[in-house]
Amino acid sequence: xxxxxxxxxxxxxxxxxxxxxxxxxxxxxxxxxxxxxxxxxxxxxxxxxxxxxxxxxxxxxxxxxxxxxxxxxxxxxxxxxxxxxxxxxxxxxxxxxxxxxxxxxxxxxxxxxxxxxxxxxxxxxxxxxxxxxxxxxxxxxxxxxxxxxxxxxxxxxxxxxxxxxxxxxxxxxxxxxxxxxxxxxxxxxxxxxxxxxxxxxxxxxxxxxxxxxxxxxxxxxxxxxxxxxxxxxxxxxxxxxxxxxxxxxx
Amino acid sequence: xxxxxxxxxxxxxxxxxxxxxxxxxxxxxxxxxxxxxxxxxxxxxxxxxxxxxxxxxxxxxxxxxxxxxxxxxxxxxxxxxxxxxxxxxxxxxxxxxxxxxxxxxxxxxxxxxxxxxxxxxxxxxxxxxxxxxxxxxxxxxxxxxxxxxxxxxxxxxxxxxxxxxxxxxxxxxxxxxxxxxxxxxxxxxxxxxxxxxxxxxxxxxxxxxxxxxxxxxxxxxxxxxxxxxxxxxxxxxxxxxxxxxxxxxxxxxxxxxxxxxxxxxxxxxxxxxxxxxxxxxxxxxxxxxxxxxxxxxxxxxxxxxxxxxxxxxxxxxxxxxxxxxxxxxxxxxxxxxxxxxxxxxxxxxxxxxxxxxxxxxxxxxxxxxxxxxxxxxxxxxxxxxxxxxxxxxxxxxxxxxxxxxxx
Numbered sequence: 095x096x097x098x099x100x101x102x103x104x105x106x107x108x109x110x111x112x113x114x115x116x117x118x119x120x121x122x123x124x125x126x127x128x129x130x131x132x133x134x135x136x137x138x139x140x141x142x143x144x145x146x147x148x149x150x151x152x153x154x155x156x157x158x159x160x161x162x163x164x165x166x167x168x169x170x171x172x173x174x175x176x177x178x179x180x181x182x183x184x185x186x187x188x189x190x191x192x193x194x195x196x197x198x199x200x201x202x203x204x205x206x207x208x209x210x211x212x213x214x215x216x217x218x219x220x221x222x223x224x225x226x227x228x229x230x231x232x233x234x235x236x237x238x239x240x241x242x243x244x245x246x247x248x249x250x251x252x253x254x255x256x257x258x259x260x261x262x263x264x265x266x267x268x269x270x271x272x273x274x275x276x277x278x279x280x281x282x283x284x285x286x287x288x289x290x291x292x293x294x295x296x297x298x299x300x301x302x303x304x305x306x307x308x309x310x311x312x313x314x315x316x317x318x319x320x321x322x323x324x325x326x327x328x329x330x331x332x333x334x335x336x337x338x339x340x341x342x343x344x
Numbered sequence: 345x346x347x348x349x350x351x352x353x354x355x356x357x358x359x360x361x362x363x364x365x366x367x368x369x370x371x372x373x374x375x376x377x378x379x380x381x382x383x384x385x386x387x388x389x390x391x392x393x394x395x396x397x398x399x400x401x402x403x404x405x406x407x408x409x410x411x412x413x414x415x416x417x418x419x420x421x422x423x424x425x426x427x428x429x430x431x432x433x434x435x436x437x438x439x440x441x442x443x444x445x446x447x448x449x450x451x452x453x454x455x456x457x458x459x460x461x462x463x464x465x466x467x468x469x470x471x472x473x474x475x476x477x478x479x480x481x482x483x484x485x486x487x488x489x490x491x492x493x494x495x496x497x498x499x500x501x502x503x504x505x506x507x508x509x510x511x512x513x514x515x516x517x518x519x520x521x522x523x524x525x526x527x528x529x530x531x532x533x534x535x536x537x538x539x540x541x542x543x544x545x546x547x548x549x550x551x552x553x554x555x556x557x558x559x560x561x562x563x564x565x566x567x568x569x570x571x572x573x574x575x576x577x578x579x580x581x582x583x584x585x586x587x588x589x590x591x592x593x594x595x596x597x598x599x600x601x602x603x604x605x606x607x608x609x610x611x612x613x614x615x616x617x618x619x620x621x622x623x624x625x626x627x628x629x630x631x632x633x634x635x636x637x638x639x640x641x642x643x644x645x646x647x648x649x650x651x652x653x654x655x656x657x658x659x660x661x662x663x664x665x666x667x668x669x670x671x672x673x674x675x676x677x678x679x680x681x682x683x684x685x686x687x688x689x690x691x692x693x694x695x696x697x698x699x700x701x702x703x704x705x706x707x708x709x710x711x712x713x714x715x716x717x718x719x720x721x722x723x724x725x726x727x728x729x730x731x732x733x734x735x736x737x738x739x740x741x742x743x744x745x746x747x748x749x750x751x
Contacts, residue, residue, distance in 0.1 A: 154751050183751075185750065187750070187751075188747075194407040199538060223687060224686060226388075227682040227684055227685070228682070228683060228685060229679065229680050229681060229682050229683070230678075230679050230680075230681070230705070230706045230744070231679050231709070232678065233704075233744050234742060281640075298428075317751055320746075322685050330689060330749075330751045331748075331749030331750075332365070332689065332692045332746050332747065332749050333746070333747045333748070333749050334744055334745070334746050335701075335746075337742075337743060337745070338672075338703070338743055338745065339695075340662070341671055341672070341695070341699060341700050341745070342747065343699055343702035344700075
């Protein structure tokens with residue numbers, strides 16, 4: 095359903111207000127981020143990734159979501175068997191129990207109370223469908239293709255310009271005001287233009303994560319977030335570690 | 345962990361297989377493998393009086409096949425087929441008369457020791473109670489009056505022991521004969537009540553912190569000269585052995601002898617029929633395909649317990665399960681075994697719900713082996729017996745931990 099439709103409609107919904115568009119916000123999002131011609135991945139893998147990205151953006155408030163068709167910079171690593179998403183969660187998604195102890199200790203030394211302010215970290219998100227069956231080998235291949243921390247400028251930013259769904263925080267209105275961005279279609283993937291980096295609330299966190307990756311993260315085995323989509327568009331997220339990592343005592 | 349009274353365990357020790365289970369009967373071995381080999385096992389012995397009570401089970405200890413296999417591979421244990429050992433040891437080869445006599449005598453001696461211990465303990469208790477009664481009452485005229493401090497805490501008992509001892513002896517001299525006669529005649533119930541086996545130190549033990557028995561000996565049979573008289577008697581203890589307790593040995597391996605494997609390579613030449621079971625050593629216990637994961641986690645220092653209660657194969661504890669909560673719910677599988685994402689979600693949910701991680705793992709097979717994928721899986725399942733002997737070096741178990749994302 096992706097191939098013939100997009101070209102005529104692509105330009106149409108940009109000018110009028112989106113309410114009049116016959117397409118849903120999600121459909122417009124799909125149309126705005128097409129599979130690049132040189133991508134090694136299948137269209138359905140791409141669609142799956144888009145759907146997960148959409149869920150991350152609008153249900154969980156993630157920002158700076160990028161799609162990686164070939165996320166490994168090192169030459170030796172194989173390319174992943176499917177497109178991978180990276181993004182920045184609104185809060186820190188995972189904290190190793192030892193790091194938690196460390197953070198709490200520092201808080202006590204500084205005589206601070208309350209929730210510690212830890213910067214969010216970029217996470218790898220691997221989209222999957224519930225009806226797939228996985229093997230340990232596929233997990234291993236996926237981890238081998240991923241770097242420890244997703245690079246800030248790797249991959250291509252996704253274009254969320256046309257999707258104005260419910261439950262979006264203030265940042266969306268900002269990007270919506272510039273909804274006439276002509277590069278909306280062209281940006282799709284592989285373009286370096288970051289669409290979502292201009293979000294207000296999380297900019298302070300991004301700078302810290304960009305500058306120095308957390309030593310707790312680099313010292314630990316790799317991790318990824320396995321996003322599993324079901325037919326009813328539910329997406330569940332599970333943190334998968336590439337090795338023995340003791341559980342959080344949450 | 346091992347208490348000093350336990351005899352040292354000599355490795356290799358026998359692991360008895362019975363009805364496809366691997367059992368340990370010796371408490372010394374059980375605590376040894378727990379302390380030194382990180383293997384807790386599962387105690388499966390129930391009390392006959394309370395078979396429903398399975399919280400505090402006792403020996404025997406059942407080992408998972410993985411545990412038995414691991415101990416065998418480490419060379420610290422060997423498998424003995426219990427049924428065959430008994431058939432050959434007791435039926436094929438009749439025990440000689442002398443052998444039986446020695447065994448019976450050994451059991452009788454154990455029974456005597458046990459009976460004497462019980463007797464001494466009862467004696468100590470009773471003496472303490474009486475001591476308190478005497479002290480509190482002073483010179484009691486009417487022994488039928490219940491001393492009012494019988495329910496008082498015991499700490500007050502030893503307060504003025506020295507001063508009251510003379511009174512104790514005076515009032516007791518009324519019936520010295522009861523004790524002496526009883527002890528000279530026969531060790532029956534009345535006799536033990538009167539406390540014949542009191543050793544000189546028993547009274548010293550008893551008056552301190554022993555719990556007190558409300559029903560001590562009858563007052564009119566108070567032993568008159570416990571200290572002086574007893575010391576002579578105990579020197580010739582054999583004369584007045586108490587009735588030996590019936591001892592049912594927990595293991596049949598004083599009469600039988602389990603012999604460790606002579607060596608890995610050479611076949612056994614059974615000189616005596618009881619050594620025959622040693623041939624079983626060479627056959628390692630069969631293990632499920634998750635054994636590589638078990639061995640990997642065990643080598644990482646984890647204690648592994650059966651995981652049924654959490655819906656997995658193993659629960660991994662970072663230390664002794666008595667001291668730590670478990671960290672992982674583990675499932676082992678082949679490198680190319682397909683699993684449903686729903687299983688992973690279920691396991692991840694379950695693990696996170698109980699503050700654990702869900703762990704998957706298997707032997708990593710590199711890309712060059714990828715060709716016959718299906719066949720390899722099948723073969724891996726069958727070859728599991730010799731997993732770990734030949735290709736121990738190159739096989740790498742890779743694990744993945746899954747936790748709920750919290751989103």
